[in-house]
Amino acid sequence: MNNYQKNILNDNIFYIEKLYQKFLIDPNSIDKNWIKIFQLFKKQNKVLNKNNLSKNNNYYKNLLLIEKINKLLNNFRIFGHYYANINPLFLNQKKINNNLKLKYYKISQEDSQKKITLNNVFQNQKIIDIYKFFQKTYCQYIGIEYEYLPKNEKLWIKNNIEIIKDNLNIQEKKIFLEELIATEVFEQNIGKKFPGAKRFSLEGCDVLIPLIKEIIRYSSKSNDKLTEIIFSMAHRGRLNFLVNIMGKKIQNIINEFSNISFEKKDKNDDVKYHLGYSSIIKINKKKIKLELAFNPSHLEIINCVTMGMVRFKNDSSIMNNQYNTILPINIHGDAAISGQGIVQEILNLSKTRGYNINGVIHIIINNQIGFTTSNINDMRSSYYCTDIAKMIQCPVFHVNSDKIEDVIFITRIAINYRNIFHKDVFIDLVSYRRYGHNEIDDPYITQPLMYNLIKNHLTVQNLYFNKLLSKNIINNEEKDYLYKKYQNLFNEGNFFIKTSILPSKKSTKIIYKNFKTDKLKKLLLQISTFPKKFNIHPRVKKIYLDRISMSKGEKKVDWGAAENLAYANILTQGVSCRLSGEDIKRGTFSHRHIVIYDQEKDFSYTPLKNLSKSQGSFHIYNSVLSEESVLGFEYGYSVNNSNIIIWEAQFGDFANGAQIIIDQFISSGEKKWGYKSSLIVFLPHGYEGQGPEHSSSRIERYLQLCAENNIKICIPSNASQIYNLLCQQAFSYKKKPLIVISPKSLLRHPLACSLIKDFNTSFQLIIDEIDKKINIKKIKRIIFCTGKIYYDLLEYRNSIKNKNIILIRIEQLYPFPIKNLKKIISKYIQIKNYFWCQEEPMNQGAWMYIQDYFKNKLNHNINYIGRKKSSSPSTGYFYIHKHQQKKIIYSVFNFNTE
Missing domain, CATH: 3.40.50.11610 (Multifunctional 2-oxoglutarate metabolism enzyme, C-terminal domain)
Structure with a gap:
């Protein structure tokens, strides 16, 4: 044994002894190669020390070498993203850390030429080749964060990342270039035609368009059940998105810039970069509906709304025995995703049973700048803008947006991950913004150094064309043809892509049957009955027994019974109901008790789910401790459907935390975007001496928002009124949001109870003396x-x-x-x-x-x-x-x- 070999053993004897101790405690906790060695030692009753290690020196040396390589490669998986060239403006600026170098592990140049077998992928390969592969995989143009995931997910990503990436064919590469050119032609022509107008250009992150197109293409192949993709996004690149993804006509965009009046059928009353669009695209022999949600300037707030839209469609699909038919995609800005608290709220919602939508693909247009701020110390306290994703153990793929083939590779992995694990996944498109926040701004005022770099930086179109040209995949004539093709389409005001307009649905009026008193009594009895041998809480039992008395006419009907009876009536007539809010199952004031709990077994019972086989579906969820995201979710769930959707604030005052949803969606969504909603908002209100946050639902604020018959605000004062109000809302042909200023102390007030015969009337707008x-x-x-x-x-x-x-x-x-x-x-x-x-x-x-x-x-x-x-x-x-x-x-x- 030479001195070098002795040193290897001396340096690692303590490590080997530690492995041996782990083996004695749990053999499966170490590498299988070491298990064989230690089993042999144990069988021969030998003591592990330097002497007996020396006997099989070469074998042990190889094992030590493999162990070192494994540790090195694992560090690439953990730390590689910190050293990846993900920033297109600062390539090759990061020096790789020592713990990602061979010499740090005392692997000599001679060792690096040895061939080893690590696993099924790396068999009999040189160490230096394996090293370079991992360096390229984890430290080139993609930075991957996934080591904090559950073991099965981590293994899946590792197996899908550590593969040869160049699997794109020539035709695909040409398609990506064409899509980049179409993106550029639109932006440059709109910029020339309307200089100085706000358009929130996509230039600098042009790769977003081929990325989204790839999601549509790849998803249509990988998910046979896919029928619809719902997008939410901010301003950046929205007009380009409308043209190149949604299929909006160029002339319509030009008309909006030119302030040409719309046709009567187009009633959207918002700026052009807030507008949504719906269309149908034919791809891979199937039709997929595309929907881009309308949204206000509170950028991230739209995400909880689209989550609600998706959940409604998912619930409807499940009723028709279909699953995983909707793909939600949220497109964020880097400053917004780390700066706006609603992002934390929607991530917290993402896996809860009332709000789970089987995973969202999050894409960040990472300009590395907010409005005028780019210094990381002014933007956030985390290293990445996506660090919040770690709170729900989601993988994050950071990728250089100038490297389109890497973007496509990551996109396919993200889609597969979402489809398999039904979890959120994040793609951080590290890019830049070629102009100011909007085209009026001069970014040099605040970011002169950054914009000097951008000024001299080649566009992704030129970079990718040069790459394909060098490989003889495309030539200048073909490139010129593509530019002329889209230039002509723009000049003609034509479509850049072919989609079809989604046909408008005709609203069907539901006929309301006002049940006679005997029928209502039977319904009340049915929802006040619990199963035999059900260990009900004594206080809840009394409430249910009282309701049975009410059903017999022996007592007047109180508020809780009247409310539940309204749901029973609505459900019996085929209309579905969804209720959510903090503690809504029981009710903050313990009056509702829609769900009852066995006191000895882990079992609950919901009478409203057991009315009849033909009844509407009934969902009720205790929400997370959030007003903004939950109310936004329920608003999204309610858009353009005929169900009863109710959100209840724990106290009416707490709706203050959801003011953005109230101001920018509930009160104005129909006026701005044509969103029809019959969402019901319960706001407990009343002065009982409980203080500033438990008294007022701020009626004045809702009244200030009233105009053009946009919402209804009602303050029902007795049981029959709340019953009739809910039934009226369920069967009203004209859908409007309903704000119910609901009581607290009146829930059990004797004078607020009603005779069951009074339920056969209608909601009284005014009650006379x-x-x-x-x-x-x-x-x-x-x-x-x-x-x-x-x-x-x-x-x-x-x-x-x-x-x-x-x-x-x-x-x-x-x-x-x-x-x-x-x-x-x-x-x-x-x-x-x-x-x-x-x-x-x-x-x-x-x-x-x-x-x-x-x-x-x-x-x-x-x-x-x-x-x-x-x-x-x-x-x-x-x-x-x-x-x-x-x-x-x-x-x-x-x-x-x-």
Whole structure:
């Protein structure tokens, strides 16, 4: 044995001894080659030491060498992405770390020429060749993060990454070049035709277009069941996407830039780079629907909406015994994906049972710059913009966007991974932005060094053409032909690709059958019955037994029973229902109990799922602790379908966390994009002394958003009203979002209960005075109000036996029932003293809205009784609340009108 060989053994004896100790504890925890050796030692009852290691020196040396190589290669898998040339602007700037070099492992040049067998892929190959292969795989133009994945997923990716990548044929390469040229021709011509106009150019990340086209091509082959792809994306490259992916006509884009008025059928009322599109593409002998969602400038918010759209389609497909038919693709910006909290929320939703959509392909257009900010210390606290993906153990593929063949290779792997594991996957297209954030900006103002590099950087079209030219795959004449082809199509205002317009669906009106009392009683009994030998909680059992009494007419129906009865009615008539929200199964205030739980077994029972074989499907999910993403998801689920979809805030105040969804989708989605939604939003509201975050649902904000009959805002005050309101929403032909200001203390209030015979009516927009014995001639004033305060006033009036004040409830605030109100007040024509009473402060609630209607529509003055103006919705001290409430009630009956 020479000195070098001795040194190898001396350097590694402790390592071998450590392996041996691991073998003694768990033989399967080490490499199988070492298992054979240690088994031999054990069989011969030998002690592991330097002497007996020396006897089979060459064999052990080879094993040590293999062990070192395995460790080196594993480090490539873990750390290689840090040293990959993924940035097209700074190639070859990173020096590879020592732990990825042969000499770090004391592998000599002589050793590097030895042939070894590592596995089925690397058999009898030189160490240096294996090393170079791994260096090329993990440190060239692709950076891969996957070592944190579960073992089976990690192994799958390893097996699919560590292969020879050049499997593209000549025809495919020509197609990719043509797609890059079409992308460039569009951008350059729009830029010339409308200089200075905002277009959010794709130039610098042109590879997005062939990437998406490859997703469509490859997915149509790899997934036989695929019927639809739904995209969500921000502004960058959107116009190019519309032309080259969705098949929008060039002339239509030009008209939008030229401000030429649209045809009457085109009612979209938003800027051109927010608009969506739907089309059908024929590919590989099948038709695939493509849908690009409309979205606002809150870039990432669209992702939760499209997730809801996908889930609805998935649920519908499952009902028809079809699975995995929809492919969702989210296209992000690098600054947005790391900067906007909604991304964390949607990832947290991604594998939960109420919101799982079998995996999303995320693509990041990584410009390395936000608006004007490119310094990493100003943009985020993580190394990569995609680091948030690790929270749900998703693979991330960083790829140099100038290297189109690497992009295609990664894209195919991402599609296969998503289809096999039904999980999200991220493709980080590291690129640049050739111009400013928009074409008006001068990026040199803030990024002079970066834009000097970009100015001198060849486009991906030129880079790829030069590569194909060098391999004699294409020549200059063929390239010129492609440029002329798309130039002519642009000049003609024609289509760049062939798609067909999606035919519009005709809405079918569902006929509502208003069940007779006997039928309603049977339904209520059915949903109030639980299985035999079911160990129900005593408190829940009492609620269910009370509901059985209600079904027999022995008790009035309370709110929870009425609500559940409405769902039973709707489901029985074939309409499906989906409910979600924090604790919605039980109800925040323990009133609903749609799902009941066995107290001894892991078993739950949902009566509403067991009505009949022909009933609509019923889904109810306790949501994650999020308002924004969940409400956006439910809005997306509700778009353009006839189901009942309900989201309930735990307290109405919590909807503040979803204000973007309310402002930019629920209230304006129809006006801007033609999105029809019948989403119902339950907002628990009422002043019971629980403080600023548990009192007000901010009615004033919703009223401010009302215009053009865009939404409905209702405050039902009793059980029959909520029942009829829900049924009315289910069977209304005109779909509008419904905001229900729902109660808390009224859920069990005796006066808010209803006789079951009252359920055979309809939702009353206004409820007139209920005391028929009041003498109209003696009335001094009319009090208008909504919700809970009505019962406070009623109880006080009864206690003092007052007969000169009438109470009128306005149950629908918008659209305001002006005709109904005129009809009611015509009975009280001689009364001039009108008052509006509310619990909310004067600058909140419905007061300003009501005052405007009375003054401008009814020509009546109306006075205010309620809390004074406040910057906070309510006090947090119960005794102050009680004092304020008493003062309001007292003022109603003792207001000095002089």
